Amino acid sequence: MYRHIANVLYSVNRMDEISIINFKSTVFDALGDPSRLKILDFLRGGEKCACDIVPTVGFAQPTVSRHLKVLIDCGILKRRKEGNRMLYSVTSRKIYDLIDMVDSRLIDSLSRNVIARIQQGYR
Numbered sequence: 001m002y003r004h005i006a007n008v009l010y011s012v013n014r015m016d017e018i019s020i021i022n023f024k025s026t027v028f029d030a031l032g033d034p035s036r037l038k039i040l041d042f043l044r045g046g047e048k049c050a051c052d053i054v055p056t057v058g059f060a061q062p063t064v065s066r067h068l069k070v071l072i073d074c075g076i077l078k079r080r081k082e083g084n085r086m087l088y089s090v091t092s093r094k095i096y097d098l099i100d101m102v103d104s105r106l107i108d109s110l111s112r113n114v115i116a117r118i119q120q121g122y123r
Contacts, residue, residue, distance in 0.1 A: 026074045027076065030071055035057070035059060035067050036070065036071055038057045039071065040090070040095065040099065042057055043089060043090055047087050047088065047089035048087065049086065049087055050086045075091055076091060076095055077089065077091065078090075078091050
């Protein structure tokens with residue numbers, strides 16, 4: 001019996017590793033859209049109503065709603081209803097640590113690598 005439980009636990013842990021990789025990919029896909037980064041930047045100040053997000057980020061309401069759904073579906077955002085208003089906020093401020101890791105030094109380093117590769121003719 002214990003051997004069976006150990007095998008099941010091993011299988012679950014192996015699945016978890018694969019699931020974690022897939023989940024990370026989903027999060028990075030969500031963060032890979034400039035519109036979503038703009039929404040997240042606006043939410044740095046705390047919880048906001050969708051009615052405030054739309055004019056601030058400058059997109060049409062359906063577009064904002066679609067982006068908010070993507071961010072909610074991958075766990076980056078949460079929402080709650082207050083009266084007839086829908087309020088959005090980040091589930092963890094750590095998401096900003098991740099976003100802020102892509103700073104000017106990293107961008108400069110990556111850019112230099114791309115430029116060097118172009119100059120070398122993609123060898």
